């Protein structure tokens with residue numbers, strides 16, 4: 502798990518580290534610049550020429566100190582500063598003075614194409630508005646030079662808060678960042694401008710970062726699945742009720758049902774249109790099948806409910822949803838037509854047993870009565886608004902899916918790929934989350950882990966089938982690769998095969 506910060510949260514972490522813990526800013530800067538210089542040296546061959554381009558804030562200070570370290574290591578390095586030096590930060594002025602004391606003057610109007618590598622520290626977490634004027638000119642020259650660029654902390658022009666391009670932005674091959682990821686590293690389009698993101702420790706302590714970070718991300722699949730016990734039976738791992746699939750969409754029910762079973766669920770019962778009985782029971786004989794009339798007794802039977810995939814958003818769905826919201830007493834996962842029904846009939850939700858809502862951007866926009874562009878402008882905020890308005894855990898699905906719940910840290914997902922943008926993928930996700938929730942996993946953990954593992958299964962599918970040819974069934978097929986436990990013993994000492 503890694504923390505993710507907004508600009509202000511990083512600045513608060515800086516402030517506390519320097520002024521309360523007592524690590525001088527210049528010590529942090531020296532470690533940051535050493536990490537940047539090391540990264541630059543990995544990118545240039547011997548005798549390669551490096552140009553360091555600094556702004557006038559501390560991001561520029563990191564860059565100039567990196568130039569000094571590169572020169573100390575005998576690299577052919579020039580530097581330049583963009584902006585009015587009279588307004589520069591004290592640390593930037595100091596770093597520049599040190600370079601001059603060592604006899605290194607800034608390069609005058611250098612041709613960027615004469616260098617093998619550019620290192621840019623124009624703006625970091627202090628970027629506060631759209632980029633224009635001389636800064637815009639330099640950023641455009643950097644991109645037009647077609648030279649590899651290393652960005653200090655975050656590519657200049659990318660908002661650390663939203664990943665938005667603030668007028669223009671540097672396209673980097675690698676970004677070296679410090680302490681924790683910034684949201685702009687993980688959210689699109691920023692993520693595409695960063696290249697590889699390397700996270701370095703430079704003296705911020707984990708407790709300080711944890712105190713200020715409002716977000717986190719997962720990078721390791723280990724330890725995410727609920728434990729399985731030697732002494733257990735199918736009742737131990739959850740009885741899941743799925744209200745899914747109308748007469749034209751049996752596939753949605755099949756995908757969600759199989760995904761929950763592949764996540765380790767004990768029993769899955771699908772309530773669907775009667776015409777789906779032969780299709781579902783031949784495709785997935787492991788499931789129990791029920792018709793809509795079984796709703797009342799099925800609600801008593803289950804440990805967890807999935808409502809929505811492939812249902813259609815008509816009056817019958819509305820009536821069933823009203824019934825579930827009134828009589829259900831178990832955690833509820835609302836997906837697809839469950840969500841469309843809520844928007845269409847302007848239903849309010851205040852369900853005390855826990856709700857996860859899994860909208861894609863268009864469904865999210867409808868839930869908030871907003872335009873999709875407003876949602877895209879800050880998807881973290883949109884996810885938080887859905888969570889707060891519907892008293893739910895919101896899983897807002899996009900290339901970087903967000904999971905939000907009031908007062909908890911927000912999750913930003915990094916797994917997955919564009920090959921997953923195809924029919925059925927969302928049903929698989931809904932089934933995976935429900936499978937985890939039904940097994941007794943905390944609901945927020947079920948949402949986060951389901952999203953992350955779904956992305957990893959999609960990555961495994963892409964490696965096998967490629968982004969064009971992979972389909973939702975391939976994601977299902979690869980769930981086995983991400984749940985682990987293949988070598989786990991059934992009884993002590995029984996794992997040799």
Ligand SMILES: NC(=O)C1=CN([C@@H]2O[C@H](COP(=O)(O)OP(=O)(O)OC[C@H]3O[C@@H](n4cnc5c(N)ncnc54)[C@H](OP(=O)(O)O)[C@@H]3O)[C@@H](O)[C@H]2O)[C@@H](O)CC1
Nearest residue numbers: 526529530533558559560624625626627628629630631654
């Ligand atoms: N604290 C520390 O010691 C450590 C800091 N660290 C490093 O410092 C970085 C943060 O430094 P920072 O806070 O000085 O902000 P930074 O990103 O350099 O930019 C500020 C300058 O940009 C200007 N400006 C902003 N937007 C603009 C625009 N659109 N167009 C034009 N100008 C604009 C802004 O002007 P102003 O808004 O004040 O008018 C100000 O002059 C951080 O990312 C990390 O690299 C690490 O070394 C760890 C230790």
Ligand SMILES: [K+]
Nearest residue numbers: 624653655657
């Ligand atoms: K930068």
